[in-house]
Amino acid sequence: MEELFDEMRAALWTIWHRRWIAIAVAWGVCLLGWLVVAMIPNSYESKARIYVQVDDVLSEQLGIAGDGREEIRRVRQTLASNVNLERVIQGTRLGEGIVERGEMDNAIAELAQQVAVESEEENLFAIKAMVGKSNLSDAENAVLARNVVQKLLDIFREEHIAGNRAGIDQAMAELDSQLEERKAELEAAEERRLSFEAQYPELIGGSQTLSTKVQQARTELRDVEADLAAAQSALAAIEGQLSGTPRTIMGPGGATGPRGALMQAQAQLAELRSRGLRDEHPDVVATSRQVDLLAKQAAPSAAEDAGGTPNPAYTSLIAIRADRQAAVESLQARRAALQSSVAGLMASQASEPAVAAEANRISRDYDVLRKNYEALLQNREEIRTRGDVVDETSQYKFDLIDPPVVPQKPAAPNRPLLLLGVLVVGLGAGAGVAWGLGHLRSTFATPHKLERAFDLPVIGAISLTLSDAARALERRRLKQFAGACAGLVGMFVILLAIEVVSVGTVA
Incomplete structure (x- = not known):
């Protein structure tokens, strides 16, 4: 413990002996860091909250309610897709100056990191967008963030509310085509099954049924x-x-x-x-x-x-x-x-193992085709019934709880914390440089370090004696050093006050 105390005392003496180098390095690091922090553009976040009602009384009475939560999950996953983000960029100021496809892809990738769709409750989720363009002012970034969220809401309405009728008609046409194909295949399989059972009545149902009988x-x-x-x-x-x-x-x-x-x-x-x-x-x-x-x-x-x-x-x-x-x-x-x-x-x-295998194949094919046909037929009837009532009631209802507004304060970066961090890093860098310079020179701060270095006993140490003129000079330099430290802290306080005032006057 005594050795550790001696090392700490020696380090503090080394830093204090070169305090002017330490404060100079701290000033340089702090000024450079505060300049970098000042150049970081403010990012503004806008948010909208949406409530989706999945309980449709009419659809439940008709037996076509379906799984609305699965639909909500799909909407959340597709709302921030590349196609929708490209439409957002083209419909806002984010698309200004974008001509080539590579620039559009980069803009989409950047916007995908700034847009989030999060669930807050079972049927309530939020759409967030954070925008911080360096070529725009704070007020313009705040308005742009609101416009991005509003554009996402418009896309949501267009694709999942007004577009239900077109989707239902297209699904009906595809199901009718598939039903005709499955019907022909099912009739052919049924004819093969009846012919085989007439020839081999003991193998009705295939060898699986025969094994069950055994x-x-x-x-x-x-x-x-x-x-x-x-x-x-x-x-x-x-x-x-x-x-x-x-x-x-x-x-x-x-x-x-x-x-x-x-x-x-x-x-x-x-x-x-x-x-x-x-x-x-x-x-x-x-x-x-x-x-x-x-x-x-x-x-x-x-x-x-x-x-x-x-x-x-x-x-x-x-x-x-x-x-x-x-x-x-x-x-x-x-x-x-x-x-x-x-x-x-x-x-x-x-x-006759070959006949038994043929019975298995015929029975299996017939069962698969029958199940597929029945499933397609049920889906078509559900979609047809939903299409009759989609204009009055949809599978889920869309309610905007909190519309997007222009944010008044930036969401990022946290400048007060960054300014304080730069100050701490500057002071640490100054102390580290002073300590490192002290170790580069072959001096000994304490008699114990001299004894350990040469493995020789130290008889005694001579203390430093200063004259009155030297003491006055030392006091003047100490006041100058204190003024330099106070100036550094004062610069931090001034920058912090400027940041608080500027945040309050953005709108």
């Missing part, structure tokens, strides 16, 4: 197979219940004989199988052997069954089994039909 058939086949598996499982369950249910109900005491034991063993075997146990399971094998043994023992008493009563549960199970068997057979028949249909569709798709 996919639908496969999906339905998977659903049928899932239903069939569920129906078969339900049938197996009812078969298991039926095998464990006796056909007749035994009388009193019959349940204690061999026949009753056989029925109990059969019920146990049915229960094991209903639980999902296979025939190889030890419990199922043991129960099956018991059933076989009891069946042999109960054979002599089989005649007793004739005297029993029918079992209602067994009869109900028989009816349920019949229904489930019918459902399984129906699903099996449906699955077979779907498998046959899928196979036929796949054969049709793979047997």
Whole structure:
């Protein structure tokens, strides 16, 4: 930090030691800069605000309102086009003295940078123009800026309000011509489509439709197979219940004989199988052997069954089994039909790929032509209806909110800021030149700099002692320097006052 302080003190001493050079350079830079600022012509900006109403009640009732915001966006983009700017130049003083095409192109490019169309709100936008010609006076530049904006407004009215009828008539003629061409093409495509479908009815709609049919058939086949598996499982369950249910109900005491034991063993075997146990399971094998043994023992008493009563549960199970068997057979028949249909569709798709490709092309061409024809027909009807009401109501209405006026004050340049900037640059340039001259000479402002330069210790420093005559001379020179600085600042204040007074008296 101490070294930085020493450097700053040395720099200030160097500038102060050569202060007359610094103030001379500052005067020269400031005078030159202020002269350049004075030569910059004033630019005046004129502005007009326009409101565009896109809500047309009659057009909305007729269904032809369209997108007014898109129209506004198009107007904003085309209002400052080269064609319109050329018309502005030819209709104002900007076109004076322009003879060759190159001069006109340069004038258009210059005006394009000075004209702007900006949106302020959804339906409100402003047209701005800034003009600053060096060969014209301030009053003439202000009037010219207003004329440029007014000319742009006139072009806007001519092209987008009064010219709607001519545009509609031209659009109707072009649409009628296109509709005749599309109608002939659509009729020819329809004839080719009908002839092809008569020859290949399974390819109606193209191979895309055929692929859709195959996919639908496969999906339905998977659903049928899932239903069939569920129906078969339900049938197996009812078969298991039926095998464990006796056909007749035994009388009193019959349940204690061999026949009753056989029925109990059969019920146990049915229960094991209903639980999902296979025939190889030890419990199922043991129960099956018991059933076989009891069946042999109960054979002599089989005649007793004739005297029993029918079992209602067994009869109900028989009816349920019949229904489930019918459902399984129906699903099996449906699955077979779907498998046959899928196979036929796949054969049709793979047997003649060229025919399928032709079906695709015919269907695609017909759909494209039909959509284009319908779109053109709808556009023609909308334009025809709009043409009937365009004289009374247009798609959008034009309202001038703020008309262009002659500006009273210049918009550019900001001379007070430029004058202050020149003063700052002049003072900085003077200080920089004095500091640079000090570094060009091999002098040392402080003892520390001398020590660092020679790497030798400095014993001491001798201060400057002035006589009375020298002090009087120094005071006189200091007053002269202060007068030079005050004169520079006074010149800045005078120029600033002149600028304020001249701006207030432009109109």
